[in-house]
Amino acid sequence: MSALLEVEDLTVTFRTAHGPVDVVDGLSFTLERGASLGIVGESGSGKSMTSLAVMGLLPPTASLRGRVSLDGAELTALPESKVRRLRGDRMAMIFQDPLSSLNPYYSVGMQIEEAYRAHRAGVTRRQARKVAVEAMERVHIADAARRVDHYPHQFSGGMRQRVMIAMALSTEPDLLIADEPTTALDVTVQAQILDLLQEVRRETGTALVLISHDLAVVSEIAEDVVVMRHGLAVEQAPAERLFSDPRHPYTRALLDAVPRIDDEIGELRAIDSIDVVGGKA
Amino acid sequence: MVRFLVTRLAGMVGVLFLVVLFTYAIFFALSPDPAVQICGKNCTPELIDQIRTNLGLDRPFYEQFLGFLSGLFVGTTYGTGANAIDCAAPCLGYSFQTGQPVLEMFEQRFGVSATLAVGAAVLWLFMGVAGGMLAAIKKGTWFDRAATGAALGGVSIPNYVLALVLQYVLVVKLGWLPFPQAVPFGADPGQWFLNFVMPWLVLAFTYASMYQRLTRANVLDTLDENFVRTARAKGLAPRLVWRRHALRPALTPVVTLFGMDFAGLLGGAIIIETVFGLNGVGKMASDSITKNDQPVIMGVTLVAAFLVIVGNVIVDIVYTTIDPRVRIGARA
Structure with a gap:
């Protein structure tokens, strides 16, 4: 049986005044039924566009290449009217600002x-x-x-x-995509919403794609994690491995940038874009 | 809801009182002495004084103002004895130039202004709102460009210019339409229509242009709203996304604008009525200004203000049915 969600070589391109820009560049991942996947990255890394591409909700100025399949049905090959019937039914989405x-x-x-x-x-x-x-x-x-x-x-x-x-x-739905579901909420409420997402996933068996810039949020829920930067997946790994043993320098930089409670008080670490060069994982 | 209504109506009464007060004060301070106007050619200072006393013009401001206010509710009598002039409630004043109570003059002309306003409103709502919606749906197409261009023309061309051009072409050159006269509907519906169609078109064109631009911009803004994206994410049919989620928020500001525009027009379309020679409230206002007939100018000002205020209150009430945030906010 095929995986619930298969994304293969997904590329999203925007036409701009300065020519076409790939905001998602050759992204691939799969998600099994009932599983959970976190997509992390800074603003502009292409994570939200990935979710909109899966849902078929890209703005008209964007074009898409590659393949997205839900439960064996190739969404990218279906006419909009058919995708619309799946949208909100087999796959649903929640957004940042409720x-x-x-x-x-x-x-x-x-x-x-x-x-x-x-x-x-x-x-x-x-x-x-x-x-x-x-x-x-x-x-x-x-x-x-x-x-x-x-x-x-x-x-x-x-x-x-x-x-x-x-x-x-x-x-x-079989698939729930949560795009920064806690970003607009205050911290205590964030935890409640994350608990709730965990709970409904357990009880309903819905697979979850959680998109966040916040590693802490992703680490709490996701079984697998994709780290994105400039539209590229720089590292893809099971969450446990990724957090304990990040292989890509950008992932390490991201993890280092998270302030820790047991750290000495000092300056927050920023990500130096010269040190870390994005590349396909 | 009841509390909301009571608050709004109380507010309306307060605003109306202030409008009456300020209007009266302005005309009291600025206008020429009515006694001199009534006195006529063979006037003597003694005669003027006598007229003043008769009309109560020698009394202080607040007494005259209270007299005017009470006239609104119980009517008033100008002068005494055989020359006394009765002005029944609600007395908006008396025109000594035409020898008529202002309200009576107003009533005689209101029908023309109302016909003009209603007909034009139907046209401009249709052209402006439908045109704006269509332009937004078809953004970037030839229709959008044509409609937006026409709307730009509509807001740029003064309506008296358009009126004169249309009159020249349709009446003088082509002879398709009669020169507008206010033919009563009951007398001849066909003639009534033909006579009003040009004033309607001219008046509607300017408004339609504003409404088209407003509607187009609002619809485009609303389509960018997150809740429209949510509606799409639910898999709703495009028709439903459009009708339920985009249209209602987009048209709410149009309701506000329409309430005020329409109420304002009921108080007379001065330019259009003058250009087309239609004897409505607007023409009466402009004539009174030319002849310096102060009570009429003041009466028109008050009624126009009254209509706009009432229009606003109606808009507020309509709003409570459109926007739940207003409704609940008022109850809390």
Whole structure:
């Protein structure tokens, strides 16, 4: 049986005034059912574009080469209407800023129902509402039956991200992509959201791609890690090995740049781009 | 919701009071003496004094202002005895030049202005909003460029120029349309339409251009919103993404603008009515300014302000049904 997600030689190119720019350059990785993969890198390393490419949500100015397959179906070869049927159903995505990612004009319940009904023909509003309440309960939103009618601005940041997760999970997808899901949240809430992602992964068997610039976040959840820089995967390894024995100088530099609590107080280490030259792992 | 309404209406009354006060104060300070105007040619200083006393113009500002205010609610009588002039509530003042209460003059002309405003609004909403949406969907295509170019023309060409050009071409040269007159709808619907179509077009063109630009920009901004990306990530059909998630936020600012523009127009389209010789509130205002008929100018100012304020309150109420953040915010 093939892996759940296979990305092969993925290249995303943007047309710019200075000619084409590859923001993702020949990236390959696979993800088994129920597994978890972390993609780390600095801003602009191409990690978000990778996730949008998988979802088929690249902006119109971007073009894509290579192959992305979900459960054997080659997404990059399917027409948009077919990909749309998988999007939100077999694969779902949550984003960095949960406030701007939810539509302020509609109740959270309506937005979850909408995600569910888009992929379940003939479902009544009442059934969809029940699914929405259950999805909200699953992500531990207290008093979900009442909160379902509330609007995004009536929720705190962490609760909004829970709503986003509930929305993504309402269709029980095989793959959940979380693009910087905790970056816009404060630290205590970050930990809660990460715990929640772990928990839903355990309980639903959803495979998870976690995208973050934060190594600590990735180390907590991911089984495998891809380190990206300038659109290239510089190192790919099981998380344990990568953190204990980073092979690529850039990965080492990234790890060194993380301030440690047992360090002497001194200057924070920055990544020197001259020392570390990116290359394919 | 009730509390929201009460607060808004109370605010409206407050603003209206201030508008009346300032308007009255400005006209009290600036306008020529009405007594002199009434007095006519064979005037003597004694006669002027007598008229002043009769009309209460010799009283201090606050007394006159209170008199005007009470006239709004219970009506008022100018002068005494056989020459007394009654002005029933709500008395907006009395034009001694035309010998009519201002409100009566207003009522006679309001229909023309309202017809002009409603017809133009229908046209410009359709052209502006639909054109703006289409231009946004087809961004970068020939349609977008043509519509954006036309809109630029619309905001750049003064409407009196357009009015005169259209009149020359459609009426004088081609003879397709009659020279506009305010024909009542009941008298002859066909003629009514033909007479109003040119003023509608000219008035609508300027507004449509502004609305087209606003709508296009708003739709493009909204399509870039993260929540539109979320809607796409859910796998919603493009039609639904568009209708449910892009359109509503994009058109909310248009509602605000429309409320004020439309209310403002009900108070008279001075230029269009003057150019086309339509006897509406705007023409009345411009005539009164030429003839320095102070009570009429003040009456028009007050009614126009009143309409704009009421229009704003209506927009606020409509907003509460469009945007939940406003609704809940008011309740909290």
